[in-house]
Amino acid sequence: MQRIRENxxxxxxxxxxxxxxxxxxxxxxxxxxxxxxxxxxxxEHLFQGIHQDRLFGPHNRQLMSMxxxxxxxxxxxxxxxxxxxxxxxxxxxxxxPGHYGNQRLKSVxxxxxxxxxxxxxxxxxxxxxxxxxxxLPQTSSFAATAVLSPDGSVLHFYNPVTIRxxxxxxxxxxxxLPLAYDLTASLAYALHHHPQTRLQDFAxxxxxxxxxxxxxxxxxQSDKIPLILVHGLLSSPDTxxxxxxxxxxxxxxxxxxxxxxxxxxxxxxxLRSAGxxxxxxxxxxxxxxxxxxxxxxxxxxxxxxxxxxxxxxxxISYSGEQVWxxxxxLPLEGVRVEESYRAQLAERFYFDPHPLISRAxxxxxPHRGSSTAGRAIGKMASALVIQSDSGMEEFMRQNPGAxxxxxxxxxxxxxxxxxxxQPFLEILNSLKLSDSVPMHSxxxxxxxxxxxxxxxxxxxxxxxxxxxxxSERTVPTTHSSILTNQKTVEELVRILREHRATAxxxxxxxxxxxxxxxxxxxx
Numbered sequence: 159m160q161r162i163r164e165n166x167x168x169x170x171x172x173x174x175x176x177x178x179x180x181x182x183x184x185x186x187x188x189x190x191x192x193x194x195x196x197x198x199x200x201x202e203h204l205f206q207g208i209h210q211d212r213l214f215g216p217h218n219r220q221l222m223s224m225x226x227x228x229x230x231x232x233x234x235x236x237x238x239x240x241x242x243x244x245x246x247x248x249x250x251x252x253x254x255p256g257h258y259g260n261q262r263l264k265s266v267x268x269x270x271x272x273x274x275x276x277x278x279x280x281x282x283x284x285x286x287x288x289x290x291x292x293x294l295p296q297t298s299s300f301a302a303t304a305v306l307s308p309d310g311s312v313l314h315f316y317n318p319v320t321i322r323x324x325x326x327x328x329x330x331x332x333x334x335l336p337l338a339y340d341l342t343a344s345l346a347y348a349l350h351h352h353p354q355t356r357l358q359d360f361a362x363x364x365x366x367x368x369x370x371x372x373x374x375x376x377x378x379q380s381d382k383i384p385l386i387l388v389h390g391l392l393s394s395p396d397t398x399x400x401x402x403x404x405x406x407x408x409x410x411x412x413x414x415x416x417x418x419x420x421x422x423x424x425x426x427x428x429l430r431s432a433g434x435x436x437x438x439x440x441x442x443x444x445x446x447x448x449x450x451x452x453x454x455x456x457x458x459x460x461x462x463x464x465x466x467x468x469x470x471x472x473x474i475s476y477s478g479e480q481v482w483x484x485x486x487x488l489p490l491e492g493v494r495v496e497e498s499y500r501a502q503l504a505e506r507f508y509f510d511p512h513p514l515i516s517r518a519x520x521x522x523x524p525h526r527g528s529s530t531a532g533r534a535i536g537k538m539a540s541a542l543v544i545q546s547d548s549g550m551e552e553f554m555r556q557n558p559g560a561x562x563x564x565x566x567x568x569x570x571x572x573x574x575x576x577x578x579x580q581p582f583l584e585i586l587n588s589l590k591l592s593d594s595v596p597m598h599s600x601x602x603x604x605x606x607x608x609x610x611x612x613x614x615x616x617x618x619x620x621x622x623x624x625x626x627x628x629s630e631r632t633v634p635t636t637h638s639s640i641l642t643n644q645k646t647v648e649e650l651v652r653i654l655r656e657h658r659a660t661a662x663x664x665x666x667x668x669x670x671x672x673x674x675x676x677x678x679x680x681x
Contacts, residue, residue, distance in 0.1 A: 214270070214271060214272050214273075214335075217272065218338070220306065221274050221304060221305075221306045222274060225252070225254075225274070229252065231252075231313060232246075232249055232304075232313055235311070236313070237249075237312070237313045237314075238312055238314050238315070239314075239315050239317075240316045241316060241317035241319075241320050242302075242315070242317045243290075243376045243377040243378075243379050244278070244280070244300065248278070249280075249315070250279060250280050250281055251278070251280075251281070252276050252277075252278060252279075253276065253277040253278075253299075253347065254274075254277075255276070255346075255347075258342075258343060258346040258347070258350070260345075260346050260349045262349055262399030262400055263342060263346060263349070263399055264400050264403075265400070265403060265404065266340075266342045267339075267340075267341040267342050268339060268340040268342065269336065269337075269339055270336075270338055271335065271336035271337050271339070272305060272324065272335040272336065272337055272338055273305040273316065273324075273339075274304045274305075275301065275302075275338055275339050275340035275343065276302050276303070277299050277300070277301065277302075277340075277343050277344045277347050278300050278301075278315075278344075279297065279298070279299050279347070280294075280297070280300075281297050282297075283295075283296055289445045290378040290379075290446065291377045291378075292445055293372060293373060293374040293442065294373070294377065297348075297351065298348075298376075299344045299347045299348045299351075300344050300375075300376065301317070301318050301319060301339065301340065301341050301343065301344040301406075302315045302316065303315070303316045303318050303338055303339050305326070307328075308327060308328045318339030318340075319341060319409065319412050320409050320412050320413050321409070322336065322339070322409055323335065323336055323337060324337050341403070341407060342403055345403050349396050349399055352396060369422075369423070370420070370422035370423070370434035370435070370438070371421055372418060372419075372435065372438035372439070372441075372442065373419050373420075373421065374416065374417075374418050375402070375417045375418070375419070376416060376417075378416070378442075379416050380446075380454065380455065381414075382416040382454060383415050383457050383458065383459065383657070383658065383661060384415075384418055384454075384455065384457075384458040384459070384514065385405075385415050385418065385459050385461070385654065386419070386420060386460045386461070386514075386515075387401065387402075387418070387420070387460075387462075387466075388420045388435070388462040388466035389419075389420075389421065389424075389462075389463055389464075390424070390462070390463045390464025390465040390522075391464055391465045391572050391573060391576070392424055393424065393464070393466075394421055395419035398641060400642040401641055401646075401647060401650065402417055404644075404647040404651075405417065405650075405651070405654075414658050415654060415658075420435050420438070420469075422434060424465065424572045425571060425572060426571075427569035427570060427571060428468070428469070428570055428574075428575045428582075429472075429481070429506050429507065429569060430506060430569070431469060431572070432469045432473070433505055433506040433509075435469060435473065436473065436509060436512060437505070439473075439512050439514050439515075442514065443513070443514065453665045454661070455514060456513055456516065457516045457657070457661040457664075457665070458514045458515050458517075459515075459516070459517045459518075459519065459653070459654060459657055460474075460515045460519070461518075461519035461521060461650065462518075462521065462523060463521045463522060463523075463640070463641055464521070464524065465523075465524070465572055465575065465576065467521060467522070467524075467525075468524070468525070468586065470515075470518050470519075470520065470523075471518065471520070471591070472586070473511065474512070474518050474591055474592045474597075475509070475511065475589040475590065475592075476510055476511065476591075476592075477507060477508050477509045477510070477589065478589070478590070480585055480588065480589060481507045481508070481509075481589070482507040484562070484581070484582060484585045485507065485561065485562060485569070486560050486561060486562070487561075487562060488557065488560045490503060490504060490507070493556075493557050493560060494556040495549075495552070495553055495556060495557075499552075499553070503553075511591075511592035516594070516595060516661070517597075517653070517657050518595055518597045519598045519599075519653060520598070520599045520600070520622070520624060520627070521599075521600045521640060522601065522602050522614055522617050522622060522637050522640050523622055523624075524576050524621045524622065525587060525621055525622065525623075525624050526578055526583070526620065526621040527576050527578030527580060527583055527621060528576045528577075528578070528616055528617050528618070528621060529618070550569070564581040570582050596628045596657075597627040598627055598629045598630070598631075598649075598653050599622065599624055599627045599630040599631070600630075600631050600633060600640070600646055600649050600650070601614070601619060601622040601623065601630065601632050602614025602615075602617070602622075602632075602633055602636060602639075602640040602643075603635075604633070604634040604636050604639075605635075605636040605637060614635065614637040614640060615638075616636075616637035617637060629649075629653070631645070631649040633645045633646050
């Protein structure tokens with residue numbers, strides 16, 4: 159622990175250079191360029207093409223005029239919702255998209271048609287929140303399209319993520335029309351208004367304003383498969399902005415998937431972050447399916463980028479005694495610690511594959527480390543991290559000589575885990591993985607790295623390659639750009655479609671077998 163304090167002092171002295179160096183090494187911008195301009199209810203620049211359409215124009219102009227006169231229109235007339243997991247009480251604020259942009263979003267998914275696209279904002283999470291909404295962020299924003307009934311008496315809101323055409327008309331007849339939508343605006347709004355604390359989260363993880371948290375982009379839906387995204391070093395969930403943007407453009411896919419993200423301060427010890435993710439997944443099971451009756455919940459796909467891929471791998475690994483023995487010479491039950499801390503150590507060092515994860519995707523994952531972390535940049539970055547673990551310090555005081563020399567300075571930080579010479583990395587790679595969880599790799603090969611021929615500029619191909627994966631796709635791009643590359647999105651969509659077919663087939667087979675068993679047991 160003494161070396162940690164000394165390293166922290168060195169890190170503070172070199173902070174100016176190190177901030178720049180880390181951002182280059184991780185290829186993640188610390189401050190994202192973003193802008194959002196709310197033009198008010200007119201938003202003529204967005205709807206100009208719609209207004210000129212003879213079929214949609216009159217309706218959309220009338221609805222925009224009504225919103226102009228009453229920004230709380232959805233609270234002053236009957237409203238019907240179509241295709242949402244949200245309730246009408248969640249429609250707290252209606253925002254009309256103006257000009258917007260974000261460095262994480264490389265494409266815009268919008269279309270002209272019937273209705274007025276809006277961004278709906280929901281703020282606050284109460285302590286008594288119903289279980290399916292208990293994993294939402296403090297502020298949620300989602301896409302909707304407002305459509306006025308033919309007689310002007312009812313305001314309809316459609317979910318454009320899964321609905322692209324509607325039947326419009328009255329009792330005398332209806333016609334199928336394309337729905338206007340802007341799927342990107344709600345993501346741009348969320349990214350713009352989310353504070354960036356990734357450097358603080360890295361350097362001072364225990365003082366982070368954003369503790370480790372599993373967040374659902376929508377209320378939980380039992381009829382959809384979870385896609386869980388885990389970010390990497392010096393990053394945050396917004397790094398998956400373009401992935402979410404592209405996936406939401408596929409209405410067919412989003413009929414069967416719901417997106418969750420795991421955010422965590424990346425300066426924390428690696429095992430601690432993985433343990434916190436495991437705790438959050440356990441909480442999902444306890445709160446949303448205490449009886450174990452929702453089969454799609456256990457068909458989750460986890461995709462991790464960079465260090466997030468290593469955390470993903472731990473979610474499908476058996477620890478056995480290897481992880482604990484790599485740290486301590488004494489068995490867990492033989493060390494002198496408070497019982498509450500012993501329980502924490504057990505949760506951190508002993509684990510099995512998590513039942514919610516049935517497929518894993520590694521994106522630019524350094525299974526064997528990255529030479530970048532072993533050079534001066536990585537060492538200086540690690541020196542910046544100021545850890546605070548009073549429990550581990552007390553463990554060392556009460557159990558002198560119990561900690562092995564390789565971990566005498568504390569558990570490895572996130573960037574320590576990227577050092578090819580890190581002993582714990584070898585332990586991680588030796589763990590048994592679940593035989594029932596298919597794995598896939600997406601590897602960047604578009605960046606130069608000293609001493610190697612194929613890499614993404616940070617992670618060499620040889621490190622990102624993992625034997626035993628069901629598929630491997632190389633993408634000619636860099637470490638920082640792989641999540642916004644179209645080929646990455648295409649491969650992830652292919653994997654998700656394959657998984658969907660397999661999951662539904664498995665569930666159908668299990669349900670059929672259960673019915674047959676029930677029939678056999680009938681008198």
